[in-house]
Amino acid sequence: MAIFHTAIKTFSRGNGQSAVAAAAYRGGLLLADFLTGQQHDYRRRSGVVETFCLAPPDAPDWALLPGELWAVAEAAERRKDATVAREIELSLPHELNDEQRAHLAFAIAEALVDRYQFAVQASIHSPGTPDGLNHHVHLLASTRRIGPGGFGEKTRELDGGVSGKSQVQWIREMVAETTNAHLEAAGLAVSIDHRSLAEQARAASDRGDELQAAALSREPTKHLGKAATALSRKGRDGRLFAENEAIETSNAEHLVFLDQEAGRKGLSAASQQASAGGVKRGRSVGAAQLAPGLEIRGMLGMRLPNLAGRAQEKVGAPVPLSLTEHVTNALRDLHEVARARADICVQRVRAGLEWVRDVLADSAETPAIRQWVAKAVIRVRALRNAALGRATRLIALGRAERLHHIALQEWERFNSDYPPGSTCYSRPEWTHRRERRMSVLEQRAGELEKARLRGSAEALAVVDADVVRRAAELEAMPAPSELASQLLEAPLVAEEVPLPALRPRPPTLH
Template sequence: MAIYHTAVKTFSRAKGQSAVAAAAYRGGLLLADLITGQQHDYRRRSGVVETFCLAPPDAPDWALVPGELWAVAEAAERRKDSTVAREFELSLPHELSDEQRAHLAFAIAEALVDRYQFAVQASIHSPGTPDGLNHHVHVLASTRRIGPEGFGEKTRELDGGASGKSQVQWVREMIAETTNAHLEAAGLAVTIDHRSLAEQARSAADRGDELQAAALTREPTKHLGKSATALARKGQESRLALENETIEASNQEQLDMLSHQAGRDTSPLASQTTGREWGSRASVPHLAPGLEIRGVSGIRLAQVIGRHREGTEAEEPISLTERITQALRDLQDIARVRADLSLHRIRAGLEWARDALADVGETVAIRQWLTKAVLQVRALRNAVIGRSMRLLALGRAQRLHHIAQQEWERFNSDYPLGSACYSRPEWIRRRERRLSVLEQRTKELEKARLRGSDGALAEVDADVVRRASELESLASPGELLPQQQELTHIEEQQVLPTAKPKPPALH
């Protein structure tokens, strides 16, 4: 089940930290700090899936090159205790594919750049935990806004106080909404919630669901930290891991007791294999609808509260109002990427339909128009985002090919045939393995170049323009409803002929 995690931190010279070092480590790059003269080489670190830079449209070209971006960002800070970078660390749902997670990371980074006008480097990391679920991205941002002339004023609204809290709240909400939108687009029923457990518990209590409210008021587990996490990866126990197991067991006992009091029987959980994983869903068949047991926190309530069990009743269909909200959100995503497209007419039509649903209710004409409009908006969004994904895939393929080529050249130069490091069979095996990886990366790069060529992108652009034109030419729902009302009004006002009785016939 997808979980929500977002953390914001800063890097300060007062603590001996460097933006160049942070960027090199997170991106698996070789970067040089021009101030200290130190080189930070993390090209051999594993777990870095993809790294890309984003900046406002009017930013200089060097803002998209990590080696130049962070060198200039460090040089822009004069004080010895300056804050040199800010990081947004967030989890990516493991239910999504690598491409879908890259798309989600790009959308979140783009929203941050659009709001704060700074430059960022986003580095997607694969799970480093035994369960293989900890996909996440580090969005490293400059502390200054960037424009045509380079770095300018500081982003003081993020520094702290009441303003900082409100901005962090916006970031958390934006990440949750964007992630849920991408989960829905992938056809997944899971969602995440950025609110604290206390807020979710109050919401459940307001709905009258005491069991879920009690489950959400459980005792939280403790953060393991680097040392305890490293021990867990080696299969060794730690004091914090044991405490978390005790807390999780106590939470489960409390849930079982409340379930019995509420008349709901819960089966015992399966034995735990690690400190981060609870039993499977099959081991708790009698939990309340929407209740799942999984993750580091123990008990989690999926955002499907009130959903009936599978096999009992069909799920309620999404309302037209919800479809309109999603379509307007899709239009926002389209506008972020293609601000040149004219979508005012379709946006006005969706807003009119939303107001009409609130005023006059659902009609056949509105429902038919919305069904067609929502599908066309989603198709346009997929086409627009697909172009960006092709460019991201091309950059990723180029980077992976470069790494494979470097590994191939390094092996041939450092370990020539006959060197004493490896036996001949081992040397052949290692050399063939690197050659196989290089050949695979070469094929992937050729495919990505074909999909990201000027001709292929021109076809995508033409398809985007065509879909946008079809949307704008779509008849407005406001033009349909008045016609029906006018026809009904004319029929009501029309005077029907009256039948005159015939006189009796005389014989």
């Protein structure tokens, strides 16, 4: 699913940073710094998909050439501690193709140039992570406005304080709205939200959607940073990876409960989709939703007046699932149970659901039919979650064993290649590197022990017993065909029969 990520930082000469070096590295270019005489050559760098420059219409032609733009930008700064460039790093949806991501990056860069009148170099990078989803763009911007005469005044409104916070908020809103417009234009029913999880949970709670508020109250994962990502590429996951894994496991267990709760409420009230990743599906972007002063930019940076100017669609109450749809979902759950546990017999309830589906196709529903389906659907969903929980434990155990093996190999390799007294490192550096590997090994050993406890024969036996018990309760239900006279002779109803509902965990507004 599409994610929202926006990070803003600055490059300071006082910290030994250079706008020329930053532009060369992000664009995979060969650029010369005329102030220092140094050449920065990153032409062999992989992962750079595309690099282009944007500037206001009245800017000089050299503002579109990275080799001249950043040399002049460096020369415009006199102070030895001057801020020489500002970077805005954005994630790009992996659901779009390369061309669509390039159009989106162009539209966002053009909106920034229109608002702040600075020059921008946009460098689109391909994912550097194993999952292949981390498409992103680096927007390297000058810290001064540029006009016909070259660089002028500084963009002080972005420096910080109250003004800086409001500008950052505008940028985040603009990025989210522009991205959603491009996702919708591409025909994708996904969107992103620039608000924090706490803000989204409060909004859901205010509108009475407690189920979604509970889902959004999940604990956010921690940003890894370049150091942790570099360790991951070498096969050595650090502390942050372990913490994020624990957070994701806890969130997944909570979402299983919410999934059961949604199944219960779906039979008696409007179906509610609790967002697992902060993504709102099927959301239309209207002009009333845009940030103040924002114009959505579409393909090739052109405006989309028919998209940005149309009236906001009215969103009515969510339509509840029909009884036939609930039966279809239960049959799909039974198929997943059969794939996970071929030894579990669910033919009786499967035949019952298929019989109900055929009856509903020929006639309307009755209170008795709805009550039987309600009990069957809830029990089928509970059986599915129990059966898949066993497979999840085994997968977690396999991953923990693999990571522990990698950490053990790294520990043994270091001790073999760099024994005590080795001259490759100084004594403090050798001690630091050895302790770091020992710490990772101890951490992996602890994770493996926990995974083995959860995946032990005794623990799995408890899970298997629970699966068998739930399957037996499900198969013990009277077949609807046996109760045909009671189910079909009852009067038809238009209203749903309420079911006892669990109380969801209240949202934690962090």
